[in-house]
Amino acid sequence: EILAAIESQLSDGPLKGVKAIVTSGPTREAIDPVRFIANRSSGKQGHAIASALAALGAEVTLVSGPVSIPDPTGLAVVKVESAVQMLNAVRSRLPAHVVVCAAAVADWTVANRATEKRKKKVGDPPPTIELTPNPDILMTVSKAEGPLRPTLVVGFAAETEKLMEHAADKLARKGCDWIVANDVSEGTGTFGGDANTVHVLDSDGVESWPAMGKEEVARKLAERIAKALGKA
Amino acid sequence: EILAAIESQLSDGPLKGVKAIVTSGPTREAIDPVRFIANRSSGKQGHAIASALAALGAEVTLVSGPVSIPDPTGLAVVKVESAVQMLNAVRSRLPAHVVVCAAAVADWTVANRATEKRKKKVGDPPPTIELTPNPDILMTVSKAEGPLRPTLVVGFAAETEKLMEHAADKLARKGCDWIVANDVSEGTGTFGGDANTVHVLDSDGVESWPAMGKEEVARKLAERIAKALGKA
Numbered sequence: 001e002i003l004a005a006i007e008s009q010l011s012d013g014p015l016k017g018v019k020a021i022v023t024s025g026p027t028r029e030a031i032d033p034v035r036f037i038a039n040r041s042s043g044k045q046g047h048a049i050a051s052a053l054a055a056l057g058a059e060v061t062l063v064s065g066p067v068s069i070p071d072p073t074g075l076a077v078v079k080v081e082s083a084v085q086m087l088n089a090v091r092s093r094l095p096a097h098v099v100v101c102a103a104a105v106a107d108w109t110v111a112n113r114a115t116e117k118r119k120k121k122v123g124d125p126p127p128t129i130e131l132t133p134n135p136d137i138l139m140t141v142s143k144a145e146g147p148l149r150p151t152l153v154v155g156f157a158a159e160t161e162k163l164m165e166h167a168a169d170k171l172a173r174k175g176c177d178w179i180v181a182n183d184v185s186e187g188t189g190t191f192g193g194d195a196n197t198v199h200v201l202d203s204d205g206v207e208s209w210p211a212m213g214k215e216e217v218a219r220k221l222a223e224r225i226a227k228a229l230g231k232a
Numbered sequence: 233e234i235l236a237a238i239e240s241q242l243s244d245g246p247l248k249g250v251k252a253i254v255t256s257g258p259t260r261e262a263i264d265p266v267r268f269i270a271n272r273s274s275g276k277q278g279h280a281i282a283s284a285l286a287a288l289g290a291e292v293t294l295v296s297g298p299v300s301i302p303d304p305t306g307l308a309v310v311k312v313e314s315a316v317q318m319l320n321a322v323r324s325r326l327p328a329h330v331v332v333c334a335a336a337v338a339d340w341t342v343a344n345r346a347t348e349k350r351k352k353k354v355g356d357p358p359p360t361i362e363l364t365p366n367p368d369i370l371m372t373v374s375k376a377e378g379p380l381r382p383t384l385v386v387g388f389a390a391e392t393e394k395l396m397e398h399a400a401d402k403l404a405r406k407g408c409d410w411i412v413a414n415d416v417s418e419g420t421g422t423f424g425g426d427a428n429t430v431h432v433l434d435s436d437g438v439e440s441w442p443a444m445g446k447e448e449v450a451r452k453l454a455e456r457i458a459k460a461l462g463k464a
Contacts, residue, residue: 033392033418034336035271037263037361068300104266107352108359117392117416120339120365122405127340129269129361133352160265160349173354184349186265 013057014231019096020058022050023103023137025065027083031129032114039104040191043067046102048218050075056222063089065103083109083134090137094144098152098225101138109134142175152177152228158184164199171201178202180221245289246463251328252290254282255335255369257297259315263361264346271336272423275299278334280450282307288454295321297335315341315366322369327379330457332386333370341366374407384460389413396431403433410434412453
C-alpha cells in the first residue's frame, strides 16, 4: 500500500495537475452529547472514487464522515462529523477542478440539540426531535461563482423509489454537471455492500451501467471525468 | 487469538459451568430505510467484559449492536440492530447465571418510522421525529421471575452530569444488582476511547476504581462477578 501511494504520487497519469475533492460516507447530526442521527452509507463508493482519481494522477482531498473502512493511501483525508463541518472542509479547499459529492449528507440537522444527555423520566412524554435543513453542499459548490466554481461537479442520488425521476430533478435543481443515481433500497445491498448499479445523468441524457463492483464504478467514473476535462 | 480461544474453551477457570450474557455497543433505531438514530458507544467495554468472562471459563453469549471492532474469539456473538432485537436476543437466551447489560441501548425508538426515504421538498417544513419508549432490557431481565431471573444482573450507567445521583437512581429503579457508572462527557474520551473510570454501585454502597484501560476494567469486573457467584 505504501508502494501504491508512492506510485500514484509519482505517476504521470492523465489527471496530473488536476485538483479533486471527493466527499464520502455519512454525516452525523448530534441530538445530544451521546446520541446522533446518521445513515447507512459505508463510504465504500466515495473512498473508491477518491482512490481511482488519485490513481489517474489527480491531487485528491477526500472529505469523509465517520466510516469504519480504512483511509485510502496516496491522498489527503479530512475527517468530519456533521454536514456543516463537511461543507466547511470542502469550501476551504476550493478552488478545485473537479468535486465529487458522494457522501450521504444529512438533509436535516437537529434544531433542538441538547448540551447534556437527554434523560428518560418516568411519566414524562418522550421528547420529539425537531429538524432544520442542513446547508446543501452539492448546490453550494455547483452555484459557486467565478474561479470557485469547479469545471466539473458530480453529485450522487441515493433513492429507494422513483430513482430516475428524483435523480433528474436533482440534476436540474442543484446546478451540478452530472448526477450518479443509485438505488439503495434494502434488497439491493448497495449501502454497505461491495457492488453498485448506477446511472450517470447529464445534460445529454442518461448512461446506465451494468451492476459492477464499487471499485469498478469508481474506475469508470474517474475515466469519464478525465475525458470530460479533456485529459484522456 | 485462535490459541487464546482454544485455551479459554478448554480452561478450567473459576467460571466454568457459568452461563453469561453480555450486551454491548449501541443500538440503531431506524428513521426510514437509510437514516437511523444511534449513539457513540464503540462496544469496547462490553466486548472486553465478554472476553474477560470467557477467559475465566464462562460460557458467554455476546449480544452486540453495530460496532466496528472485531468479534472476540472463544464465545458466541449475536448481532442485532435495534433495542427490540437486542431484547429478543437476550430473552431467548435466558436462563443465565449472569447478565451484564453494557450496551448503550436507545431509550426511545422512532414512532413515525417511514418505509421509504424521506424526501426534502423545497418549501415543505422539515419533518419532526416522534419518539416512543423502547422496552427496558435491564429492567426486563432484572424483574424476570423464577428461574429466568439471573443470579446476578449488572447494568451500566453512562452519564454526562450528576453521575452518581443518576446511577443510584438507576440501581433502585431497575431492580438490577450492580450498576457500573461511567462519565461519558466529551472531555473524558470514554465513548470510543480505550480507558474508563468507573464506580460500581450495589446495595452495600459504592466502589470507585481508578482510571484504567477498558480491558483492565473488564478483568476486575469478571473477577468481582466470580466472587459474587461464590466461584473465586
